[in-house]
Amino acid sequence: MAALSLFLDVPLTREVNWLLDAYREDPSPDKVYLDHRGRSCWLAWVCPTVRQTLLQIANDPTLDHEYLPVLGFPEFTRAATELALGRESRAVIENRAGGIHTVGGTGAVRIGAEFLWRWYNTSSPTPIAVYIAFPQWGNLRCIFQDVGFTEIQPYHYWDTVRLAVAVEGFLEVLEVWSWLELCQVPLVLNPSLFMKRLFPFFDVPAQGLASGDLDRDAWALRHFVAQGFELFCAQSFSKTFGLYDERVGNLIVVARDNETLVRIRSQLQKQVMGTWATPASLGARVIATVLNNPALLNKCLRMLAEKIMLIREKLKEKLRILGTPGCWDHLTAQSGTRSFTGLLSSQVAFLEKHKHIYLLGNGQVSVCSINSHNLDYVAQSINEAVSSTEGRAQGLSWAEME
Amino acid sequence: MAALSLFLDVPLTREVNWLLDAYREDPSPDKVYLDHRGRSCWLAWVCPTVRQTLLQIANDPTLDHEYLPVLGFPEFTRAATELALGRESRAVIENRAGGIHTVGGTGAVRIGAEFLWRWYNTSSPTPIAVYIAFPQWGNLRCIFQDVGFTEIQPYHYWDTVRLAVAVEGFLEVLEVWSWLELCQVPLVLNPSLFMKRLFPFFDVPAQGLASGDLDRDAWALRHFVAQGFELFCAQSFSKTFGLYDERVGNLIVVARDNETLVRIRSQLQKQVMGTWATPASLGARVIATVLNNPALLNKCLRMLAEKIMLIREKLKEKLRILGTPGCWDHLTAQSGTRSFTGLLSSQVAFLEKHKHIYLLGNGQVSVCSINSHNLDYVAQSINEAVSSTEGRAQGLSWAEME
Structure with a gap:
């Protein structure tokens, strides 16, 4: 029997969801994870x-x-x-x-x-x-x-x-x-x-x-x-x-x-x-x-679609009240569970470094990760990120979005 | 767009568990499936x-x-x-x-x-x-x-x-x-x-x-x-x-x-x-x-092991009472959920054809598929299969067991 491992050549891979790993390792009680991969929407919320x-x-x-x-x-x-x-x-x-x-x-x-x-x-x-x-x-x-x-x-x-x-x-x-x-x-x-x-x-x-x-x-x-x-x-x-x-x-x-x-x-x-x-x-x-059961199905879906749109509207309204630079109409013009916020990668980095908020570098967020507990904090943090850097993104090249 | 399927060359495969398929297609109310693949033990029995x-x-x-x-x-x-x-x-x-x-x-x-x-x-x-x-x-x-x-x-x-x-x-x-x-x-x-x-x-x-x-x-x-x-x-x-x-x-x-x-x-x-x-x-x-929880665990396992041994003993006893040719001590000498019955492939074929009982050609059965509802029928059928053919197998070559 060999004294060395049979698997000396197996490399460590860290490719798997580093964003979620970083979030999990962050000890901050304020931390928020805004990506959809590996995490669900609305923790602890299942349609009744x-x-x-x-x-x-x-x-x-x-x-x-x-x-x-x-x-x-x-x-x-x-x-x-x-x-x-x-x-x-x-x-x-x-x-x-x-x-x-x-x-x-x-x-x-x-x-x-x-x-x-x-x-x-x-x-x-x-x-x-x-x-x-x-x-x-x-x-x-x-x-x-x-x-x-x-x-x-x-x-x-x-x-x-x-x-x-x-x-x-x-x-x-x-x-x-x-x-x-x-x-x-x-x-x-x-x-x-x-x-x-x-x-x-x-x-x-x-x-x-x-x-x-x-x-x-x-x-x-x-x-x-x-x-x-x-x-x-x-x-x-x-x-x-x-x-x-x-x-x-x-x-x-x-x-x-x-x-x-x-x-x-x-x-x-x-x-x-x-x-x-x-x-x-x-x-x-x-x-x-x-x-x-069509009645059950429609009830579930209606509740969910309304919840998603409500979050989009609330986030837009908070940013408006805070006077965040830029136009945020795209938040409600888009639909579905994911939203391109238009945040620059430097703003995303600001959110992660200073606010313990984790999202993809291209500014895409899972709308469903925003809830009544973190909405104010997320909006306030986005406002700070945008105000303290070069303003809302007016466009990213595809290369930048990776 | 092609008018023909893109998948003309995909062959039909029937390799997947033909035994279970045959069992499922058998309309007989007496049918019994004695293999472990694709079916559990003790239908509807979960440790309390x-x-x-x-x-x-x-x-x-x-x-x-x-x-x-x-x-x-x-x-x-x-x-x-x-x-x-x-x-x-x-x-x-x-x-x-x-x-x-x-x-x-x-x-x-x-x-x-x-x-x-x-x-x-x-x-x-x-x-x-x-x-x-x-x-x-x-x-x-x-x-x-x-x-x-x-x-x-x-x-x-x-x-x-x-x-x-x-x-x-x-x-x-x-x-x-x-x-x-x-x-x-x-x-x-x-x-x-x-x-x-x-x-x-x-x-x-x-x-x-x-x-x-x-x-x-x-x-x-x-x-x-x-x-x-x-x-x-x-x-x-x-x-x-x-x-x-x-x-x-x-x-x-x-x-x-x-x-x-x-x-x-x-x-x-x-x-x-x-x-x-x-x-x-x-x-x-x-x-x-x-x-x-060691107490829960031991309770579950003891119940299961006793159930398995009880089935083995009951089957052996039934075969003894029926006067089935051959010695059936191996049923209780073996342990675990699977048992080599020693039945010949001709006897297995008899069981499938005449008794709607499905098991592998090598005579291996899942002991757990035998329960109070089918025990008598299984024992009686094995007795008929052994009595009407050339007696209990005294050995099979590995080729025959495939």
């Missing part, structure tokens, strides 16, 4: 309807704790898939769309990416390129790298000057490549023939929380399905229902026909067997109950 | 102490549903690691052993296998061989294949004639290779020097259920730790506590020193981020509560 459902299920003496099937809880995957695609979707009616219950949205992306590496990558004479929406691309890039992809590129959909969607640039890229959220792009099948053969992979982490309307938030996905694309969609319900710790995700597969769907699912099932065998059940049971 | 703890935690209004850290619930991984290694273990005292909370035992094997492929496989001039204990090797082999290993061999520890551990053969193989459960073996570092450089990877799915004694069941693992080996150990708590559907596993890492442990954990953390991000919490909270 969801909490009640959870208690009912946990207290059910008839519930056995048998393993779920490999592909998960069928009532959940069916309801989740119909929520995203719509019950009237042709793909649903033609029985060529189906879900795989995964360990959170990350698990859905992972299983999907592995499948694509094995079965989509094979016939290409050149490496398949994966395009990932830039501001969200951190962990997604790691997953695609992990499974084997080497050509991974960001694409940009955000106008960093106007702090709004960059429609023109977005359309320009669409004309060349076509994609959405994260997606795989053209194979050069023949050097003289540049044929598009793209596969869109949507990431829908909080359907209904952007606009407050489930159908409106799913428009882009449904549009691609209606155009006849085959695609994947990773869904997560952590943000929507507050059960962050139960890791409930779904990988939606839309295939050309039912026979193709069956073949794809059989391979995904094999992958799941070798990764986590079967997913955990409690969270999926709770969410399936809510999804299958 | 565990069920009570689950209710307390689910009902706790102060519990937020925040994400767990990437490596899981620390109270759980610490208690689970100490349960396996012992609190007095040198590795624990020297702070060079630690756990990673995983999605079940499968998740622990997967994350560990991926790590070994990346970091243990690199310096070898020839492919690393992975040796896996034969009767359990089905899904484990798939996992090691999935992550990239190509040299995967079974090893045998079971005497198929005496239906007991094959001590002599076991020792012979140990002298050549050394391993336990599943393990990686010699690198040829120099063609003229055949140096052992092995890494044991234990799989402990039900500590305490084999002998009814936690320490006794962990003897082999602790022995290797005491000898100074670096190793991995995949733990699962599904069988022990009945919470099959909450997927609670732990990957124990024992390293040469604390600094090596920290480096290894940092890489495992990165892997987990790209696989399921963080594990689900409820099951781990329940199990941590039980593990950290």
Whole structure:
């Protein structure tokens, strides 16, 4: 037996969420974490309807704790898939769309990416390129790298000057490549023939929380399905229902026909067997109950969407009252759980160093991390950061936003 | 956009648990599934102490549903690691052993296998061989294949004639290779020097259920730790506590020193981020509560071990009363949740075809699948199978057992 470790060459890696690590190590009682990665919204806030459902299920003496099937809880995957695609979707009616219950949205992306590496990558004479929406691309890039992809590129959909969607640039890229959220792009099948053969992979982490309307938030996905694309969609319900710790995700597969769907699912099932065998059940049971009851579902979503917009409005109002330089209308013009504040990286650094407030260098914050306990402190700190440095950011280059 | 599916080449795979599929599709009300894969023991039976703890935690209004850290619930991984290694273990005292909370035992094997492929496989001039204990090797082999290993061999520890551990053969193989459960073996570092450089990877799915004694069941693992080996150990708590559907596993890492442990954990953390991000919490909270309370723990385990032995005794007694040919003492001479019945593959086929009873062709059954509802039917059916064919198996070749 060797006296030295077998793992002398294994390097220490610190790439994993240094922002959260810094926050956790900060002893200040005032500290605030404004990023979404690794932390939920509204600590200790779960929609009351969801909490009640959870208690009912946990207290059910008839519930056995048998393993779920490999592909998960069928009532959940069916309801989740119909929520995203719509019950009237042709793909649903033609029985060529189906879900795989995964360990959170990350698990859905992972299983999907592995499948694509094995079965989509094979016939290409050149490496398949994966395009990932830039501001969200951190962990997604790691997953695609992990499974084997080497050509991974960001694409940009955000106008960093106007702090709004960059429609023109977005359309320009669409004309060349076509994609959405994260997606795989053209194979050069023949050097003289540049044929598009793209596969869109949507990431829908909080359907209904952007606009407050489930159908409106799913428009882009449904549009691609209606155009006849085959695609994947990773869904997560952590943000929507507050059960962050139960890791409930779904990988939606839309295939050309039912026979193709069956073949794809059989391979995904094999992958799941070798990764986590079967997913955990409690969270999926709770969410399936809510999804299958439209009244419960709408109540939950309305409460959440209103909460998010209220926080945006309150923060804007506080900054107005404090006389913070710049215009903060973008806070309420944007929707959803994340907001680009437009803060400069120097202002972000000021907040971290002097105020124990942690957010990404590009100024993006998780709106849901702001609550009644920290709102005043966050607004006051932003005011100080902006007033004591060079004023609100009027625009950042993409390079600066990384 | 192509009119044909992008996935014309994806084959349908039916490799995944055809036995369970056949059972599920069988419309007979008498059907019984006697394999352990994909099904739990004692449907609807959870140790009352565990069920009570689950209710307390689910009902706790102060519990937020925040994400767990990437490596899981620390109270759980610490208690689970100490349960396996012992609190007095040198590795624990020297702070060079630690756990990673995983999605079940499968998740622990997967994350560990991926790590070994990346970091243990690199310096070898020839492919690393992975040796896996034969009767359990089905899904484990798939996992090691999935992550990239190509040299995967079974090893045998079971005497198929005496239906007991094959001590002599076991020792012979140990002298050549050394391993336990599943393990990686010699690198040829120099063609003229055949140096052992092995890494044991234990799989402990039900500590305490084999002998009814936690320490006794962990003897082999602790022995290797005491000898100074670096190793991995995949733990699962599904069988022990009945919470099959909450997927609670732990990957124990024992390293040469604390600094090596920290480096290894940092890489495992990165892997987990790209696989399921963080594990689900409820099951781990329940199990941590039980593990950290010795009185609760011993009560649960004693109840389970007694239940298992009672089933073995009852089945043997029924077969004796029925006058079934052959000696069935091995049923109670063996311990643990699985039993080699010694049934011939023709008898197994008889049971499936005529009795709707599903078990592996090698005659191995999950003892826990037998309960008061099906005991009489199972015993009567075994009696018919043995009486109507060529008598109890006196031995099977390893090839026949696959």
